[in-house]
Amino acid sequence: MLRILxxxxxxxxxxxxxxxxxxxxxxxxxxxxxxxxxxVDLHALTSLQDPAALRANTRSAALDFLAAGLDPExxxxxxxxxxxxxxELMWILSTVTPMGLLERAHAYKDKVAxxxxxxxxxxxYPVLMAADILLYDADVIPVGKDQKQHLxxxxxxxxxxxxxxxxxxxxxxxxxxxxxxxxxPGTDGQKMSKSYGNTLNMFGDEKALxxxxxxxxxxxxxxxxxxxxxxxxxxxxxxxxxxxxxVRRMEDEFRAGGxxxxxxxxxxxxxxxxxxxxxxxxxxxxxxxxxxxxxxxxAGADRAREVATATxxxxxLAIGLR
Numbered sequence: 414m415l416r417i418l419x420x421x422x423x424x425x426x427x428x429x430x431x432x433x434x435x436x437x438x439x440x441x442x443x444x445x446x447x448x449x450x451x452x453v454d455l456h457a458l459t460s461l462q463d464p465a466a467l468r469a470n471t472r473s474a475a476l477d478f479l480a481a482g483l484d485p486e487x488x489x490x491x492x493x494x495x496x497x498x499x500x501e502l503m504w505i506l507s508t509v510t511p512m513g514l515l516e517r518a519h520a521y522k523d524k525v526a527x528x529x530x531x532x533x534x535x536x537x538y539p540v541l542m543a544a545d546i547l548l549y550d551a552d553v554i555p556v557g558k559d560q561k562q563h564l565x566x567x568x569x570x571x572x573x574x575x576x577x578x579x580x581x582x583x584x585x586x587x588x589x590x591x592x593x594x595x596x597x598p599g600t601d602g603q604k605m606s607k608s609y610g611n612t613l614n615m616f617g618d619e620k621a622l623x624x625x626x627x628x629x630x631x632x633x634x635x636x637x638x639x640x641x642x643x644x645x646x647x648x649x650x651x652x653x654x655x656x657x658x659x660v661r662r663m664e665d666e667f668r669a670g671g672x673x674x675x676x677x678x679x680x681x682x683x684x685x686x687x688x689x690x691x692x693x694x695x696x697x698x699x700x701x702x703x704x705x706x707x708x709x710x711x712a713g714a715d716r717a718r719e720v721a722t723a724t725x726x727x728x729x730l731a732i733g734l735r
Contacts, residue, residue, distance in 0.1 A: 472703075631645070
């Protein structure tokens with residue numbers, strides 16, 4: 414069976430951009446093979462060192478994915494820190510990883526430039542990511558263009574292990590890069606991102622979400638004047654949630670004039686609530702049953718360890734630890 418693996422860093426609240434860019438595609442991949450979805454809480458320590466916040470974010474991310482349709486029967490869903498083999502394999506990989514390979518990592522440079530302290534953990538982040546992937550003999554890794562280099566580093570590290578200790582010690586994964594992922598606009602028109610503070614939280618308080626939707630940036634075109642739907646943040650967001658006929662109607666009304674942006678934003682909010690309504694109800698139900706979420710993650714970790722143990726038995730034998 415095809416193995417598809419991805420990691421989600423619980424460093425903050427997931428939002429609409431995360432849903433359409435990562436969550437929904439991953440959930441759809443459950444039809445193609447076995448999905449390994451890892452809440453990479455060890456990675457989160459490089460930027461989040463508030464214990465209460467990390468625990469809360471990790472649980473929130475678990476609730477979000479389960480509410481959005483991740484099926485723990487078909488997929489293996491777990492916390493990275495519950496499988497100690499991640500850290501063991503990371504150390505083994507680090508013994509053959511050239512320093513120059515890590516020094517060329519774009520993500521490290523970008524994060525340091527944004528003010529994140531240049532810790533050793535941040536520097537060797539790609540090695541832990543490689544361990545996450547290689548531990549499960551993954552076939553396919555769906556990645557955005559910004560993560561492509563990290564997967565190339567993973568393949569380079571696996572190649573070094575195989576060159577040093579024997580071909581087949583580790584399986585080289587293949588990237589699957591979605592070239593047509595749309596950029597989801599935030600409330601200010603920039604790409605929706607936690608770092609910009611322009612996100613829409615699909616599982617947040619309804620009143621707060623309405624306020625955020627009503628704050629979406631528009632131009633100063635008068636109510637009665639025609640408006641251009643192309644380039645409109647409101648229309649771009651509406652397309653995510655509404656039917657083609659509903660979108661066409663809004664576009665026609667933009668061009669005709671006579672309706673203000675406030676009315677269009679109300680329609681956007683209603684479409685969002687309709688779209689996420691079943692997921693919001695499911696999430697509320699899950700919040701009332703925290704034991705279920707804990708059990709899902711525990712069971713996922715047990716299933717993950719079965720695979721991880723087999724990989725590590727092979728690796729330990731190959732490198733001389735057994």
